[in-house]
Amino acid sequence: xxxxxxxxxxxxxxxxxxxxxxxxxxxxxxxxxxxxxxxxxxxxxxxxxxxxxxxxxxxxxxxxxxxxxxxxxxxxxxxxxxxxxxxxxxxxxxxxxxxxxxxxxxxxxxxxxxxxxxxxxxxxxxxxxxxxxxxxxxxxxxxxxxxxxxxxxxxxxxxxxxxxxxxxxxxxxxxxxxxxxxxxxx
Amino acid sequence: xxxxxxxxxxxxxxxxxxxxxxxxxxxxxxxxxxxxxxxxxxxxxxxxxxxxxxxxxxxxxxxxxxxxxxxxxxxxxxxxxxxxxxxxxxxxxxxxxxxxxxxxxxxxxxxxxxxxxxxxxxxxxxxxxxxxxxxxxxxxxxxxxxxxxxxxxxxxxxxxxxxxxxxxxxxxxxxxxxxxxxxxxxxxxxxxxxxxxxxxxxxxxxxxxxxxxxxxxxxxxxxxxxxxxxxxxxxxx
Numbered sequence: 001x002x003x004x005x006x007x008x009x010x011x012x013x014x015x016x017x018x019x020x021x022x023x024x025x026x027x028x029x030x031x032x033x034x035x036x037x038x039x040x041x042x043x044x045x046x047x048x049x050x051x052x053x054x055x056x057x058x059x060x061x062x063x064x065x066x067x068x069x070x071x072x073x074x075x076x077x078x079x080x081x082x083x084x085x086x087x088x089x090x091x092x093x094x095x096x097x098x099x100x101x102x103x104x105x106x107x108x109x110x111x112x113x114x115x116x117x118x119x120x121x122x123x124x125x126x127x128x129x130x131x132x133x134x135x136x137x138x139x140x141x142x143x144x145x146x147x148x149x150x151x152x153x154x155x156x157x158x159x160x161x162x163x164x165x166x167x168x169x170x171x172x173x174x175x176x177x178x179x180x181x182x183x184x185x186x
Numbered sequence: 187x188x189x190x191x192x193x194x195x196x197x198x199x200x201x202x203x204x205x206x207x208x209x210x211x212x213x214x215x216x217x218x219x220x221x222x223x224x225x226x227x228x229x230x231x232x233x234x235x236x237x238x239x240x241x242x243x244x245x246x247x248x249x250x251x252x253x254x255x256x257x258x259x260x261x262x263x264x265x266x267x268x269x270x271x272x273x274x275x276x277x278x279x280x281x282x283x284x285x286x287x288x289x290x291x292x293x294x295x296x297x298x299x300x301x302x303x304x305x306x307x308x309x310x311x312x313x314x315x316x317x318x319x320x321x322x323x324x325x326x327x328x329x330x331x332x333x334x335x336x337x338x339x340x341x342x343x344x345x346x347x348x349x350x351x352x353x354x355x356x357x358x359x360x361x362x363x364x365x366x367x368x369x370x371x372x373x374x375x376x377x378x379x380x381x382x383x384x385x386x387x388x389x390x391x392x393x394x395x396x397x398x399x400x401x402x403x404x405x406x407x408x409x410x411x412x413x414x415x416x417x418x419x420x421x422x423x
Binding site: 085099 | 197198199200201241243247280283284286287288290291293294295297298299300301302303304305306307308309310312
């Protein structure tokens with residue numbers, strides 16, 4: 001049995017849910033190195049210019065995607081250019097959750113200066129944010145965190161790929177200066 | 187001063203404040219509370235004149251700003267100042283914190299745009315590969331399903347139940363039984379002892395047996411048995 005061919009089929013079947021490296025190991029009965037080798041080998045084949053699909057690592061899973069280079073052709077398929085991009089408030093809320101998770105709604109409200117109840121509800125419904133237990137604070141408020149769908153939505157492989165804060169503003173404050181200089185010493 | 191009112195463009199009071207600070211080319215670290223409070227209130231008042239609904243969070247911020255401004259006008263005690271956290275500094279920190287995330291959103295927007303250039307497909311339905319179809323995948327059964335099933339069960343229960351039920355306890359007295367046995371003896375003359383127990387309930391059996399004994403005592407009834415373990419016959423006298 002050609003395991004590379006099986007892997008290709010598996011990736012097709014799981015679609016945008018993707019496969020984790022441990023799933024690949026379990027299903028194909030491979031060890032860590034073998035699994036990585038297999039996926040790299042298949043990935044290289046897809047990268048050939050005569051292929052229209054590639055393997056991406058998004059939200060901690062491998063999945064088949066179309067190629068960015070071909071986007072103009074896909075755009076022709078779309079008849080009405082209705083953009084269902086996230087709103088400014090949604091992006092703000094997501095950013096706050098992503099960099100502070102797990103976080104309570106009240107803390108999000110505090111940073112934004114407005115109530116985020118509705119927005120968080122929408123983000124949970126979209127699957128970009130999920131509840132992840134309760135805080136020990138009085139009233140045991142619900143804690144929220146971002147999901148792997150969130151990472152995929154922004155084309156990120158893992159949390160480490162989140163954009164870094166622009167330090168420009170912070171460097172001006174004393175406390176951050178201290179932090180920075182300490183950081184440089186190490 | 188002409189202010190263009192575009193309330194829907196702001197995400198909240200912090201966003202509006204940042205906008206006003208930028209407009210007046212103020213340094214965020216050198217925030218002039220008096221000036222910014224006036225501008226902020228001016229803006230809020232204009233919104234009110236236009237009959238726009240002002241979210242309560244904007245009013246909370248207005249109140250905070252006014253409080254800060256009024257404190258600045260009052261003579262300060264130095265001790266107090268040291269103990270309390272400077273509200274202006276707090277506000278500046280909040281604004282910087284908010285600005286940080288606001289700036290990040292443009293990066294997220296770019297990432298979103300980029301991700302929208304590639305496509306993925308939904309997973310295939312591979313349920314037919316499930317070996318034992320008798321067992322429903324647990325994750326497929328939602329709480330709603332259970333509630334629905336229970337409701338149906340209750341519906342069915344309602345239908346199978348009789349429309350009306352009456353539960354009564356029939357009491358038989360010795361006297362009643364005596365009358366009915368007398369009537370039987372009058373008709374049949376002789377009857378098998380066991381045939382008198384035509385209803386098998388504890389009460390009926392006991393009452394019947396007592397009645398027979400009583401009637402025998404009163405010589406209203408003759409009990410005969412031809413041989414040992416033979417049939418017992420009752421005869422009316």
